Amino acid sequence: MDGTKVEPTIEGIAVAKHALHLRTVVQFVKPHHSAPDWRVVLWLKIDHPVPPNLPNAHRYTNNDTSQLPYTFTLGSVPTLLHDSDSAVSKYYVIPSTENLPFPSLPVTFPNLAMYLQAALEESRRYINDSSSGMRKLAKMVDQAFPNSHVDTDLNDNDERSGVGGLFKRVIGRGNKPRRGGGNEDTYELVTPFVPDSEEWG
Template sequence: MSLRSEESDVSSRSAHQYLDADLLRGVSIGFVAPSIAAELAPMVGTMPNIISLPYGRCPPLHLQAPNWRHLLKLMARLSGTRIEPTVEALAVTRSAQMHLRTVVQFVRTHHSSSDWRTVLWFTIDHPVPNSLPGARKYTNGDVDILPWSYTLSSLPALLRDNSDTMLSKCYTIPSSDAVPFPALPISFPNMAMYLQAALEESRRYTSDSSSGIRKLAKMVETCYPTLAEPNGEVGERSRVGGLFKKVIGRAGGRKDKQKKGKGGNEDTYELVTPFVLDEWGP
């Protein structure tokens, strides 16, 4: 497992030289538990170009940001950063297509505070053994159950009890026809698009009390009440999911440059515009 620059520290600095320094305040990434602090300190080190995920027994990778909106803005601008399997993972799976399993967690900085930090957790999806007792709970799309791949290693304290409390709320992003699990490798801008598509999918179920999928929308509404749902019809949301499927089918967007028409960055722009219009818009 590693977080590294693609060529060198110079390459990493060059790739992110136009990134607003404020976007890296309160940001952390690593295979250790994040420090949840009230003060937004500058990021320690630099954002890596390549984030390599192992397959199997490994703690989940975390990415922390001050809030949901901040996270999408940051990822949309990190076009030089991508998540990919390690060489060892490719050897173990014999080049089989690997997918990312993502858990969204909102953590309150203090019991008396109204500030919630956004933490994403990542692992590579791992098949559930058929002989495992109760295996179905890992395959039925339950948003309150951590993926099987998260159980293969010791969990950080923040995730050990993933039930919702006054200080923490968790959501395991399920797979659906509109928003399937992302294929690896995947760039950060395309990952931002996946997260936005997952939120739009959740908003489609806000009136369906029988589905847990609406939980992410409820979490965002509760923890970030100023982040209003953008106006739009169901058809517009379906377009978001369909666009995500189109991009994910290109294995993280590596082939986007070979396609005519809109590329991955323009597609991502359409999805994150409600969050970054002040900086990307006219």
């Protein structure tokens, strides 16, 4: 799936009057309260600028990781996203930061996996900061996948239980053999990392 891309529709490109960037919401859900395992859902939408005259516009511009982006309000919000933090549903809205801007579209699946990994690593840097919601993703991952936090270098045998393997499995890259090795293996563990400047904001 390395050649697969997330890209806007022809209709979306035709009506867009701004650069097309991807907004990403990472959600962990359980089908019911007694289910032992969490499932990962990725919600992807094209970012839309917040109108300056929109009431309470600051809700969508202050990098609140529990507030759905403005673009999600332009249609019906999926039922799964009605609760941002419960016993069976938790989601994290990846914010735009200096180190991690929104990806530009189209974006390849490998680069999307790198973006998700970088978002998780950035969240981990805020793990002791209770003043913001930036640590929420790291706490969600640690709760749902207790063995996913690996502080040392990952090798091919333990990648599936590590940070890199978690999101690669979500979008179908976890079982593909690596090509090249060397710096490629090292760079996959370094964040923030921009693999392609044309795709990254």
